[in-house]
Amino acid sequence: MTAVDALAPGAPLTVxxxxxxxxxxxxxxxxxxxxxxxxxxxxxxxxxxxxVHNRHVVDKLKRKGAVFVDDLAEVPEGALTIFSAHGxxxxxxxxxxxxxxxxxxxTCPLVTKVHxxxxxxxxxxxxxxxxxxxxxxxxxxxxxxVDAPMHLVSTAADVAALPLADAEPIAYxxxxxxxxxxxxxxxxxxxRRFADVVGPDVSEICYxxxxxxxxxxxxxxxxxxxxxxxxxxxxxxxxxxxxxDEMGVPSYLVDDGAGVDSAxxxxxxxxxxxxxxxxxxxxxxxxxxxLRHLRRVEVSTLDGVVENVEFSLPPELRYPRLHAxxx
Numbered sequence: 001m002t003a004v005d006a007l008a009p010g011a012p013l014t015v016x017x018x019x020x021x022x023x024x025x026x027x028x029x030x031x032x033x034x035x036x037x038x039x040x041x042x043x044x045x046x047x048x049x050x051x052v053h054n055r056h057v058v059d060k061l062k063r064k065g066a067v068f069v070d071d072l073a074e075v076p077e078g079a080l081t082i083f084s085a086h087g088x089x090x091x092x093x094x095x096x097x098x099x100x101x102x103x104x105x106x107t108c109p110l111v112t113k114v115h116x117x118x119x120x121x122x123x124x125x126x127x128x129x130x131x132x133x134x135x136x137x138x139x140x141x142x143x144x145x146v147d148a149p150m151h152l153v154s155t156a157a158d159v160a161a162l163p164l165a166d167a168e169p170i171a172y173x174x175x176x177x178x179x180x181x182x183x184x185x186x187x188x189x190x191x192r193r194f195a196d197v198v199g200p201d202v203s204e205i206c207y208x209x210x211x212x213x214x215x216x217x218x219x220x221x222x223x224x225x226x227x228x229x230x231x232x233x234x235x236x237x238x239x240x241x242x243x244x245d246e247m248g249v250p251s252y253l254v255d256d257g258a259g260v261d262s263a264x265x266x267x268x269x270x271x272x273x274x275x276x277x278x279x280x281x282x283x284x285x286x287x288x289x290x291l292r293h294l295r296r297v298e299v300s301t302l303d304g305v306v307e308n309v310e311f312s313l314p315p316e317l318r319y320p321r322l323h324a325x326x327x
Contacts, residue, residue, distance in 0.1 A: 089144020230276030237276025
């Protein structure tokens, strides 16, 4: 087959899947908490904020009886309440306790680790800097988990604008959906400006974010087109698409197969597909199915890290009912 034949409309399309892709251990744990709570307690259960940033996951849980709310004021008295994987501020925890709401905390353990790091740095007398995106649920929760002032920065320019003396002892923590590569230039700016800076070791950055970004770089090197499966409001999914663009590969973020545009395939022989940490593999299959409607497809998986991380469920889920006494 000639190069021209390979790009003909009826030519097979090579689809290469990233490894790893899709659900991380924190997302699996959060979804399991909601599903097990529904099984044990019955519907409805109330979830503050989207349990993870994915419409398909949220809609599936809604059909099972989960009710998603933005504010605890929307939760009826005595109703089982679940905090999302992104974490919440201490004030939210206090409000739930004051109302006597039974709570399951689905905060990702790696997000909790960031909270603990921030508190430890604050106790040591350092001024805290959080590297993250304003308005993101995780950032809001982290800033509300530490009883000390915290400065939010996203760029080196933000570091330059910090209203702090250059001699100030600084400690930084990062939003977990940012990788070492994402934060490196901001950390470098902190270290250039401030003489005394500490922060987490590279090994403490979220494994899932780093692994997926490394995998998408490998994928972009062998792809003519990159499709990232994930929600439009998913920070880690958006970053995967951005990496593809940065590597010179046309890259698109889609919720599912319905988002695939046939025009993207013009002149394309190989499509790389990956998925954000909150996108289930069934949505990847849906994208592949959409491609099969357009071209003959041959699927393979790129070599990469095989993740075997698991996070334990809250101890409350060992018992058959959490609030039977209230019934």
